[in-house]
Structures are given as C-alpha cells and as structure tokens.
Amino acid sequence: MNYVALRMLLHDRAKYLGLIFSVAFAAFLISHQASIFSSLMARTTSQIMDVVDADVWVMDPRTQNFDEVKPMTSNALLRVRSVEGVEWAERFFKNNARAKAPGGLFRSVILLGVDDATLVGAPRRMVLGDIESLRDPDAILLDQAGYNYLFPGEPLALGREVEINDRRAVVTGICEASAPFQTLPVVFARYSLAVNYVGRERNSLGFVLAKGRPGISPVELSRRIEAETGLTALPQGAWGWRTILYYIGNTGIPVNFGITVMVAIIVGTVVSGQTFYIFTIENLKQFAALKAMGVTNGKLTRMVLLQAAVIGFIGCAFGVAMAAAFFLATKDISHLRGFILRWQILAGTWVLIAAIVAAASLLSVRKLRRLEPAIVFRG
C-alpha cells in the first residue's frame, strides 16, 4: 500500500507542492535563523578561541565577558606564576582603539596585546609576514578582513602605516582572525605597545594566559589558580561559554531569534497540518473505500505517516539546502564571515521537521482512524 499512498500524495500537484513549500519554508527559517544565532554567539568567543597557546585564562572575578574587561594589577601575573603546576603564565591585553588609515578612513579596532618576549597569544595563521615581525618598532599585525576595511580594494602589502589612537603603527604582518562579534578589525601588538596606544590607566592587565605542567588538566589548573589567587581562572572552552551565556542572558538576541524559530515551527506545523488535513478530507471517500475493502487502521496510519515522511524529507531537504546555499554564497563576505550551518543545527532541523510533520499528520490519522467505512455506501 506504500505505492498507493505515494501515488495519492503526488496526484494533486498543487497541494503536494504547497506541503513541500510549507515544510521547506519552516526548515529554511529554523536552520537559517538558528545558524545565524549560533554563529553570532560563536563570534563573541572568536578572539578567545584563536589563542591556541594557553590552557587557562585568568581574569578579575568581575570580568563577565571578553568584551568588558576589568583590568587586574600587574602582580596578578606573578601570583599566577607562583601557583603549583603552572608551567608558564603571560600577560594578555585587550581593549578597543581607533585606527585611521592614511586616506582618512577609520574604524574602531579590537586591540590585543601579547607578551613582548614570548608573543604568547599572537595569531598562528599568517597570510602575509610573520609573527616575529611584531618585535619591530611600532609593529602591528592586522587581520585580513580588517586590512580590507581600512584599505578597501587595495592589494595586501606590508609596511602600510596607520594611526592607532593618533600614534603611528606599521602593518608588519597580515593574519587570519576569526570574525569577531562586531565586524571590527583585529590588531595584534606587543603588550607594551598596545598599552601605550590606549593610554595609561592605573591597571592594564586584562588577562593572564597560563599553561599547566604536563599531566595537569586545564580544569585542575584553573581550580588551583582560583584557590590560590582568588582570581577567576577558566579553561578556554569554559571561558568561551561564559561569554556566550553573558550575551544570551543580557541581550535580546536569543529572544528575537527564538521568536523567529518558534514562528517557523508554528507556521510550518499549522500550514502543513492544514493542507495535509484538507488533502485527507478530499480523499476521505477513497480512504473509506479502502477501509471497507479491508485495509486496517494500522495500514491507513502507515500510509499517512509515509506521506508525511516523504513531505517532511523533501521539504526539509529543500529548506536546509536553501540555508546551506545562503551560507555558501555569503562565506566570502567580510561582515558575514563565521556564519555557518553547523551539523548540530542541521540535525536539530531534521528532528524539528520530523516533529512538525508528525504533528501535522496527527489530525489526519485521527480522522482516518475514526472514519466510518459505511459512508462508501451513501451515494
């Protein structure tokens, strides 16, 4: 009877396409909006995740996210270094500054300062130049997207000068950096230089990056540092999540995206459910005839579920394909970098669509199970 179910489904092209469209629309909105949301949240942690040298980030306990840093006194570095199990610990500076290109173009930039001697925290993926050039006078590394913002349409070149907070800086390297939450250029400089760009504050030490001795896990190292210094110490992943949770809890972003996803689910369920129900009602006489001829309720239910599964599969495939096409088409656009369709969202979309079509087919199944087959004898 599977063949009969599929032929019944495909017979009315308009309704079939309507069903596919409603499911595809829901799948597209769910996967697209969820991807934008998750990518946006992931972008809040970009500069955390780009640091690959350290196991643990140490910060003032009042620092809640990467973009709002409460500086610590400089002796925090020494206190961290003194903790048993710390292999090394280095300074890491984070602040915002204003960069101005020779043509007058300016952008706010994320200014990251890495330890002068070890360069711990410096980018590892260079497009042009090398990390060691950071040791040059006034040297900065600029991320490629940032370069394109400040020198639009110009080829990548080293030695270009910019002003950072009215002080001279020379681009000695162009690196790759994950897209930040805001579409700002990312500038790396030596710690001492970065502090000078921003101007003297009483305290300037944003973070201490620490590495544990072999055999000591980041979690254990964090626990030890917190216990002995009173500072907050978090492994990279936990620090990223803390930043994400801050944004989730303190901005309207999740609510707005959540509403869109909910609307997609509701519209998808209602539209496909209604169309599917109408489809069933219009075929009621045929279903009744089948029932009279001895097709069981179980078999009719399987027929409807098969029809729903086909609609769900094709509709969802179209929907996620549209979302994937969107992200593929926009992957090279600077301000849309980092927006990707994650496999988890793909899987989640399939699960939600399965739930939507199951819900949509419930009414039809209920109707068929209660269908009185004797109606076939009523002309």
Next chain:
Amino acid sequence: MTAVHCHQLTKEFGTGATRTPVLRGIDLEISTGAISMLVGPSGCGKTTLLSVITGLLNRTSGRVEVLGEDIDTLSPDRQAAFRRRNLGFVFQQYNLLPSLTAAENAAVPLFADGVPYARAVARAREVLGRLEMTHRADARPAELSGGQQQRVAIARALVHDPALLICDEPTAALDAHTGHAVMEMLAAAALSPDRAVLVVTHDNRIFPFAHVITHMEDGRITHSETNHHEPQ
C-alpha cells in the same frame, strides 16, 4: 450453499428519544452460485443491511453469519482481514483512486493483502481482460467513461476471487444501455458456484439479471421472488 444468513437481525441508530430502528427483524439467506438482488425504495434500510452484513456496522440484535463466520464477533483487525480476503465491493460511485491506472486500481485489494506490485497488476490485467478492458488498463479513471470506470470497479471486486461480491447500486450512475452492458459483464465475470453475488438496487431495468429478488420496505423484508427464467 448459503453465503449469508441473517436471523431476526435488527439495527437501531441513536439512543433514548432519538432511537431510530432501521432494520426490524431481518431474515435473509443469500446463496452461492446466484445473483441476489435486494430492492426497495430509498430509506428502506438496504444500505444499512449491506453495511451490517459486511461488518461495516454492528448489529443491534439478531444474528448474521457470512461464509459461516459471525463477523460481528471478530476484532476490528480480523474483521478487516475477513473482508479483504472474502468480500469484493462494487460501489455506486466506483470510488476508484484517481492517481492510479485502471490496472493499479483493480489491483488494490491485492496490494492491501501484501501481494507484490508486479504480480498484483498482472492479475488485475487478467481480470480487466475478462471485462474487455485490456486496452484501457493503463488509463486513469478521469480518462474513462462511467461504464468503463464501473468495469474497473468490478475488476477490483473480483481480482482476489472473493466468495461474496457486494454491489451497491452498480448501475445507478449509468445510462440504461451502459448499465445493461455492465450487468452483463458482471454476471459473466462474477457468477461462479462458489460465489454469492448480492446486488442492492432500485434500478428495475436490471432485475432480469437476478436469480432471486428480495423486496424490502421500512426495515423489513416484505417478500422474495425467484426468477424462474434463466437470468440474462
């Protein structure tokens, strides 16, 4: 051999003040190897009797045996299986599936019984051939005339070789000539010593095809008559 046996069969709809008796003590026997017609005015209870005999409605009281089975006592799934294997249906409105070809429509009872597609359709083509429908086997219902559609419906009713064929007003939607032709084919294809054919109709033009005509009125059987001439 008796295919259907009803004894003091009653059926009521509703309860209390809205209780409506539709069948009021029906005694009826339908034999194999013959075409039996159940006739009477609209609303006399023919359709209800048909529904009770086929297990689509439960009786209120009395007894009904179909092919020796008290169908009312079977579970819904066993009832469905019983109908699927032993009963063939020809409906007034044909109730063909518009998305299937004539051959596929005729094969539906076999699909329902799990027969593989190729075997089911081959068997359906064979039955359609007996009804002179070979040339239209791949047409869809919308491409067929009323008479052709009813022939497909007859093929569907016979494809699984049922012991009881139920026909509900098989000629009601057809003109006199087509109706006569359809009945001729039905009689030729369906009549067999092991099969009973029960036709519900109020089309007196097809009475000559009956071996036995049972008259109903107001929920009761008023009388039966046997066609002493060889039916057409």
